[in-house]
Amino acid sequence: MNPxxxxxxxxxxxxxxxxxxxxxxxxxxxTLSRHSNTxxxxxxxxxxxxxxxxxxxxxxxxxxxxxxxxxxxELFIGIKGTDPYWEFNFSPSGDWNIYRFDDYxxxxxxxxxxxxxxxxxxxxxxxxxxxxxxxxxxILPPAQxxxxxxxxxxxxxxxxITYWALTHPGPKPDFHQPDSFILEL
Numbered sequence: 001m002n003p004x005x006x007x008x009x010x011x012x013x014x015x016x017x018x019x020x021x022x023x024x025x026x027x028x029x030x031t032l033s034r035h036s037n038t039x040x041x042x043x044x045x046x047x048x049x050x051x052x053x054x055x056x057x058x059x060x061x062x063x064x065x066x067x068x069x070x071x072x073x074e075l076f077i078g079i080k081g082t083d084p085y086w087e088f089n090f091s092p093s094g095d096w097n098i099y100r101f102d103d104y105x106x107x108x109x110x111x112x113x114x115x116x117x118x119x120x121x122x123x124x125x126x127x128x129x130x131x132x133x134x135x136x137x138x139i140l141p142p143a144q145x146x147x148x149x150x151x152x153x154x155x156x157x158x159x160x161i162t163y164w165a166l167t168h169p170g171p172k173p174d175f176h177q178p179d180s181f182i183l184e185l
Contacts, residue, residue: 003031003032003040003042006030006150006166007028007029007166008029008030008165008166009165009167009168011162026048026049028046028152028164029043030044032185033185034185036142037135037137037142037143039132039134039136039185040131040133041075041150042130042132043150044127044129044130045127045128045154046126046127049126049127049128050125051156052071052156052157053070053156053159054092054123055072055095057093057094057121057123058093058094058095061091061094063096063097063110064091064096064097067095067096068153070091070153070155071092071152072089072090073150074087074090074151074175075151076151076175076176076181077146078146078181079140079147080147080184081145084101084102084103085100085101086098086099087099087101087175090117090132092128094119094121097117098114100139101176113138145184145185146185147183147184148184148185149166149180149181149182150166151165151166152165163175165180167180
């Protein structure tokens with residue numbers, strides 16, 4: 001499948017990085033593609049990165065909980081027409097986690113089929129890029145039609161958080177909403 005380019009939008013109620021209601025001076029773009037049962041995802045964060053709190057690279061990245069409390073990228077995937085889904089969290093530090101849900105925000109458990117999640121992070125003064133290629137064979141049989149949502153949590157130097165996604169279908173930022181899984185793979 002050809003890569004699906006995407007541009008994430010901030011939740012309108014998030015405010016900007018200084019606390020006003022103007023959108024942040026950031027751009028988050030990416031691509032998501034699937035070949036057989038392998039996903040390839042790329043994120044690029046660019047703009048006023050000096051205003052962002054970016055976790056420093058870890059020498060030995062580990063599975064870690066609550067990465068969404070800091071700057072991180074996220075991917076949500078589910079089998080089209082079913083309730084279960086997975087949440088992938090990628091910190092710029094290299095730390096990661098994967099959670100499985102039975103239904104909308106129900107039955108959350110760490111996905112133990114993966115013991116590592118190697119991805120590449122490149123940080124320059126004006127951009128932060130994350131690249132991952134992952135086989136889904138451990139959790140999904142091939143040829144399943146998937147739906148996906150990509151998102152990001154951005155924390156500024158003052159501790160304020162903005163929420164970015166392809167779409168924000170509800171009155172609050174909520175990456176788990178099935179209506180936000182708008183990419184078909």
